[in-house]
Amino acid sequence: MVQLVMVAGPAGGDRLDILSLVLGASPMVMGVLVLLAFMSVASWYVIGSKALFLSKAATESARFQDAFWKTPRLDDIWKITQTSPPSPVSEVFRAGYTELAKLRKRSEEQDGQAGAGGPPAGETHLGDIESIQRALDRARTAATTEMESRVPLLGTTASAAPFIGLFGTVWGIMNSFRNIGAKGAANLATVAPGIAEALVATAIGLLAAIPAVMAYNYFSRRIRVISADMETFSSDFLNIVRRRFF
Numbered sequence: 001m002v003q004l005v006m007v008a009g010p011a012g013g014d015r016l017d018i019l020s021l022v023l024g025a026s027p028m029v030m031g032v033l034v035l036l037a038f039m040s041v042a043s044w045y046v047i048g049s050k051a052l053f054l055s056k057a058a059t060e061s062a063r064f065q066d067a068f069w070k071t072p073r074l075d076d077i078w079k080i081t082q083t084s085p086p087s088p089v090s091e092v093f094r095a096g097y098t099e100l101a102k103l104r105k106r107s108e109e110q111d112g113q114a115g116a117g118g119p120p121a122g123e124t125h126l127g128d129i130e131s132i133q134r135a136l137d138r139a140r141t142a143a144t145t146e147m148e149s150r151v152p153l154l155g156t157t158a159s160a161a162p163f164i165g166l167f168g169t170v171w172g173i174m175n176s177f178r179n180i181g182a183k184g185a186a187n188l189a190t191v192a193p194g195i196a197e198a199l200v201a202t203a204i205g206l207l208a209a210i211p212a213v214m215a216y217n218y219f220s221r222r223i224r225v226i227s228a229d230m231e232t233f234s235s236d237f238l239n240i241v242r243r244r245f246f
Contacts (some may be wrong), residue, residue: 162206
């Protein structure tokens, strides 16, 4: 009981202060804490930048789709994309429209050749729709890849940080038992610093992992929603192209 009072006094309280525990940690535990701090800072950077990026992507995509369905001519929509901020859906449109413009130009050249005794123009239309479809797919894949960039870091932090913190915990407990064996006494003053050091590593591991896993799940859902919008728009654009040009 006397030992408990001594540890709980001012000197013991200073010794078990969080900052003192971190600064006085063993080299191995200090390395674990530095690694966890780096992972936490990197995760928060990704969370902040990706939240802004996905919010802007969703807003601009919705704005573009609203303009797309209100504008009857594809040429006018192309002009809108040149003056508006880029978005995943607008980039898909730009890829499809660019491919369509190339096909229309080639079709006009082949019509002239057909009039001069060249091959029939209808034979050159085979595979044109597939070309536009591939252009849309490439743009959709590129946009999805850009949205998913750096998000795996959150998943890695969410899954690895608790185990890294647990490693620091185990190491701190091992040091506590070593101190007990070296001093030959199992009192609170001998055991408390090592246990507290171990718990600090666990706490920092959880602080790094919890925001990361929540952000990872949230961003994954947002990316799936925007990807579904791109896929739906690709199908609609392809249907419009079929009706108007083929």
